[in-house]
Amino acid sequence: MKRSIGLALFMGMGVLLATTNGEQQEKPVHTFMHAKLAHSQSILEGLAVENYDQIAKSSQSLTLLSEEAGWNVLQTAEYARQSDLFRRHTKALTEAARKHNLDGATLAFVQVTLNCVECHKHVRSVQQARLEVPDLLPSLGLTQ
Numbered sequence: 001m002k003r004s005i006g007l008a009l010f011m012g013m014g015v016l017l018a019t020t021n022g023e024q025q026e027k028p029v030h031t032f033m034h035a036k037l038a039h040s041q042s043i044l045e046g047l048a049v050e051n052y053d054q055i056a057k058s059s060q061s062l063t064l065l066s067e068e069a070g071w072n073v074l075q076t077a078e079y080a081r082q083s084d085l086f087r088r089h090t091k092a093l094t095e096a097a098r099k100h101n102l103d104g105a106t107l108a109f110v111q112v113t114l115n116c117v118e119c120h121k122h123v124r125s126v127q128q129a130r131l132e133v134p135d136l137l138p139s140l141g142l143t144q
């Protein structure tokens with residue numbers, strides 16, 4: 001009897017944890033976005049030790065990530081442009097790795113890295129604008 005109460009409690013906790021996790025919208029985005037970093041680090045390792053399979057596999061994973069629905073966090077023209085560039089550079093990186101072109105792959109990786117930074121700059125500026133607009137409304141004679 002005691003055992004089944006314990007089991008029921010345990011299962012209840014599991015359900016509770018599962019529900020709270022599902023409600024946290026931010027977690028999947030965080031996990032999803034963080035995967036980019038892991039793949040990039042793996043590419044750098046591949047470049048450093050001249051492992052073309054590792055480079056190609058990781059850059060292909062980056063391309064695939066950018067094609068998933070979860071990638072489209074912002075609906076701006078600039079975000080779409082940065083996403084296109086990202087796919088172009090990661091594809092060029094995969095291609096260079098397949099051709100065993102180490103210099104070409106290194107250059108493509110630098111372009112991918114610049115792209116990470118550029119897109120994040122854009123994301124931060126949009127987020128900043130969203131934070132500032134409500135503060136500006138009263139000075140424009142508008143109420144919120």
Ligand code: HEC
Nearest residue numbers: 030033034036037040073079082083086112115116119123
């Ligand atoms: C086209 C736009 C775009 C590109 C390109 C891009 N990112 Fe991101 N990245 C985002 C967005 C959007 C977020 C989420 C920001 C937020 O949570 O407010 C993000 C978040 C992240 C985070 C933080 C995840 C977290 O919450 O801890 C990391 C790490 C990251 N990106 C790595 C990279 C790396 C590495 C690259 C390049 C290989 C890259 N990103 C390229 C749009 C982009």
